[in-house]
Amino acid sequence: MTAPAAKTAATLDVPPGLAGVRVAATTIGDVRGDEGFYHFGPYSAVELARSRGFEDVRYLMFNGRLPNGSESPAAPAQLPAQLQQLLPAIGRAGRKAHPLAALRTALSLLAQLDDAAPLWDSDPAQRMAAAQRVCAVTPVILAALHRFRTGVGNGAGTDVGSDVGNDVGSDVANERGATIEPGPGATARYWLAQVSTASDPTDPRLVGAIDAYLASTADHGFNASTFTARTVASSGADLYSAVCAAIGTFSGPLHGGAPDRALDSLDEIGDPARTADWVREKVAAGDRIMGFGHPVYRTEDPRAAMLRDIAQELAAAGFDPELAERAVAVERQVLATLRELKPDRPLGTNVEFYAGVVMEQCGIPRELFTPTFAVSRVVGWSAHILEQASDRKIIRPSAAYVGAAPPQPVPALTQPPLK
Template sequence: MADNNVTISKGLEGIYIANTTLCQIDGAHGKLWYRGYPIETLADKSNYEEVAYLLLYGNLPKKKDLETFRKKLISEREVPESIADIIRTFTGRMHPNDVLRTCVSALPAFDVDMNDKSVEANLERAIKLTAKLPTIVAMIGRYKRGKPFLAPSSTLSHAANFLYMLNGVEPDSESAKLMDLMFMLHAEHGSNASTFSTLVTGSTLADVYASVVAGISTLRGPLHGGADEAALNMMRAIGNPENTETYIEDALAGKQRIMGFGHRVYKAYDPRAKIVYNYLKTFMTKTTDPTIERLLEIALRSEKLMEEKLSKTKGIWPNIDFFSGPLYTAVNIPSDLFTPVFAAARVVGWTAHLFEYWQNNRLFRPLDNYTGKLDIEYVPIDKR
């Protein structure tokens, strides 16, 4: 019989699962910190490699440490030919995020010693994954375009190398900075759905690869990693900037959800969205591509209308997903790669949380409140 005194926290909302020093979110005031550093400061002064080091090691690197870390990432960018075979076999038959998941599932076959569960060995795996995921995503994108795979650069930054491997040309400094920014802003965000599933899998003492596969799988849904793709699809459906207000008004009247607005945690403007919004406005003044210009204008007009309609009255503000799509499009990333790009950035946050949780590991085992009948008589099949 059901226990009527049980309180069900749907979606585990309001339930704390662990102590952490990785990330703090002040949803009421729209604030975000990585290891105590405001996200605005990191976005303005740092870069993805430095942020990855910060998350994995717990402190900002000295110059020598950062150079060593960068060289390690560069040395791990290449993937085995078997991974290329997986990409050739499944790209076009599955969503790119599912292809990425399958590739990561195969990586343990190339681990020198999966029995080594030491802190050092697991940290090496996190670095390998951080280096290889952008390579895999870029290869998926190249194959979808019918283009040959490119070998990773040994000189370009993490973000610039990804754009080079995807698009076939070294990016200009503005595009490289934009990609670096997006990697930084997606690197970590507390105990979200994909991070939680990474921890649930890791709490069984499954290996790093299995845990990351769980994170990638969870990221797939439109309520999480797929939200930026859904938001961009909405902007494309609007088509002409002049249609923006009518489209939004009709959607709101029909009680349709406007993707990219609202957040489980933020009840104020997502601080990451504020940063991206400013870059979007800057990009708007420099782009010469009419398609990109239309998308950026639709995004700006949608934001203005939604702020007037819902943000100030109901606390439904834009989140980073809303502005990500137009900016990814501006650097020639197709919409079906948005989620795997998210995974390539977030893998460092997933693994950092996993290592932190393993320091005081406990298997996740929540309870169900049973509400069905008991002791039902079994009737043989010929008498039913």
């Protein structure tokens, strides 16, 4: 019998997780974590979110400039009849299937129905058309899947096969009988009209809150899902495949799947007076405190600061003021306790904590918190995919082998005795 071989010594040339390693050049935006600042193009992302909104951010990412008063993002969302027919089955499949799993399935089918061409074989206009299409259909598909799965309206209320013209939802009637018009805030109005449980989902304060949230989260540097999308795009694959790969990454609780878990923590804590003890118990057990800490920011996440302001504005207008007040009190105690327990590790509030609070105030069901995030982030993924497609070199890093030292003799196959 061959003795176990010694492992090959190997060192990594980069830090774990590629933290801080620059792997590409981009004009889309950047995150300056030490400063607590991030931007889209040359503009502060938070300022864009509060003053211009999601539609203009999408236009900026796809065109490299903000639209003028007469321009708006063109995003037809015609869904093929074959997809319409299969959406109910996709939406109801599985007992605990996550909405993002259903979205992946629907987009994969749409890619086949659209005869999606590889990025390698497409010209810039074809790539842009694919990106616009995916961004436009994502909220339409997710809203329909939610209703099919929950039985709300029995999937009725969204003509998923209609041509929505220049923006998401322009000719789509919601289940309350209203019609969503194109223009600023169109995606937020459409999404709230389709999924919100608020008594009046058309309230401009709710629309403004979700519009700012969508705009602020459209992109955020080379996070796991964006890097995944660019890696797939670098192979020359079609845009739909790259987006589906990003969605798969996004479903993980360490990335996109945290807003609902952060709000679950608020529910678990209950009385803010319990916060310090709750944090100590979690830290002692080695559990992660969802909604706090970020791999890039060493100060407060600017998205969290913006969403805290929005949560308090909604509270002042009467939208679940108890939740917002409790969130602020719990946040204060969590940060104080983390500073006490981990004095050498800066752990600030991140976007997920107040994202969950704002979405709850707006009546978005908790299971749709991460899908709402996806409605926004698909824009950033698509912009990065388009940018990557202009580089004809595949992303192909190396790994440090640390297994048994080769070459070893291949053992002969031992035949079982004949009976």
